[in-house]
Amino acid sequence: MRILGIDPGTGITGYGIIDIEGNRLRHVDNGIVRTRSSDALPLRLKAIYDGLSAILTEFSPQEVAVEQVFLAKNPRAALTLGHARGTAVLAAVNLGISVHEYSALQVKSAVVGYGHASKQQVQQMVKALLNLPEVAQEDAADALAVAICHAHSRPLKQAIARG
Amino acid sequence: MRILGIDPGTGITGYGIIDIEGNRLRHVDNGIVRTRSSDALPLRLKAIYDGLSAILTEFSPQEVAVEQVFLAKNPRAALTLGHARGTAVLAAVNLGISVHEYSALQVKSAVVGYGHASKQQVQQMVKALLNLPEVAQEDAADALAVAICHAHSRPLKQAIARG
Numbered sequence: 001m002r003i004l005g006i007d008p009g010t011g012i013t014g015y016g017i018i019d020i021e022g023n024r025l026r027h028v029d030n031g032i033v034r035t036r037s038s039d040a041l042p043l044r045l046k047a048i049y050d051g052l053s054a055i056l057t058e059f060s061p062q063e064v065a066v067e068q069v070f071l072a073k074n075p076r077a078a079l080t081l082g083h084a085r086g087t088a089v090l091a092a093v094n095l096g097i098s099v100h101e102y103s104a105l106q107v108k109s110a111v112v113g114y115g116h117a118s119k120q121q122v123q124q125m126v127k128a129l130l131n132l133p134e135v136a137q138e139d140a141a142d143a144l145a146v147a148i149c150h151a152h153s154r155p156l157k158q159a160i161a162r163g
Numbered sequence: 164m165r166i167l168g169i170d171p172g173t174g175i176t177g178y179g180i181i182d183i184e185g186n187r188l189r190h191v192d193n194g195i196v197r198t199r200s201s202d203a204l205p206l207r208l209k210a211i212y213d214g215l216s217a218i219l220t221e222f223s224p225q226e227v228a229v230e231q232v233f234l235a236k237n238p239r240a241a242l243t244l245g246h247a248r249g250t251a252v253l254a255a256v257n258l259g260i261s262v263h264e265y266s267a268l269q270v271k272s273a274v275v276g277y278g279h280a281s282k283q284q285v286q287q288m289v290k291a292l293l294n295l296p297e298v299a300q301e302d303a304a305d306a307l308a309v310a311i312c313h314a315h316s317r318p319l320k321q322a323i324a325r326g
Contacts, residue, residue: 045249
């Protein structure tokens with residue numbers, strides 16, 4: 001079972017891929033898709049869509065997990081982020097891959113053990129859990145974290161589904 | 164020259180198509196793409212994407228215009244709307260069609276003559292400008308309005324581009 005986690009953003013979109021092998025998680029790849037701030041939003045969305053589509057095609061994950069971002073700051077930033085997040089979701093569903101959403105609280109709880117962990121704590125725990133040689137880039141680490149969160153919640157989900 | 168206007172929303176996405184024939188605007192089609200509120204967001208985005216892609220393919224507009232929505236209300240609503248708007252933009256750019264953005268103020272100024280017109284005034288003016296037999300559905304009328312706005316601003320844009 002292979003999972004791709006995505007941390008979407010109009011500037012930098014992080015991705016992280018893990019395999020579930022029995023009771024273990026194995027790191028496959030992580031990285032970022034970067035867009036040009038000088039480009040208009042439509043072109044940036046296309047860059048995110050094409051970048052993620054290429055990664056989805058190359059690594060063929062069975063499931064995709066995306067953080068259910070909730071930017072309390074301001075509506076304009078939330079609107080723009082929504083464009084990037086919708087683009088990430090579409091790249092997956094257009095390839096027939098199911099998308100699962102988790103709140104930041106769920107992701108941090110699953111990875112660090114409590115919901116108000118810092119970015120650095122997430123990076124360190126992701127490194128430890130996946131035996132990475134060094135900490136991943138911030139957005140790539142967040143993407144790996146949501147993939148780990150999905151991996152942890154899968155057995156529970158299946159148990160619920162089976163009744 | 165054929166223009167497709169889009170008024171995106173996760174529940175109802177309006178579209179409206181007009182042709183510029185010399186100095187006149189001709190109504191071609193308008194309607195809505197509706198999604199099921201019982202479906203998860205990824206499926207709703209796919210429904211919008213597939214619906215708009217089919218319309219773009221059927222009517223082959225040269226350019227697409229989308230309202231640059233600014234929901235001042237709350238960040239969560241803005242985030243969700245951003246998903247729908249990003250989806251609409253992607254459907255066009257993935258078919259190689261350029262996307263142009265206009266603020267609500269620009270759209271209302273172009274269609275009604277002042278920026279704080281009501282939804283009903285927009286519907287009535289769109290009906291009058293395009294000789295529609297009856298007022299279009301609210302979201303479809305907004306989509307026609309942004310298409311009209313783009314049609315009006317094109318000669319100016321070209322003049323600027325030519326210097």
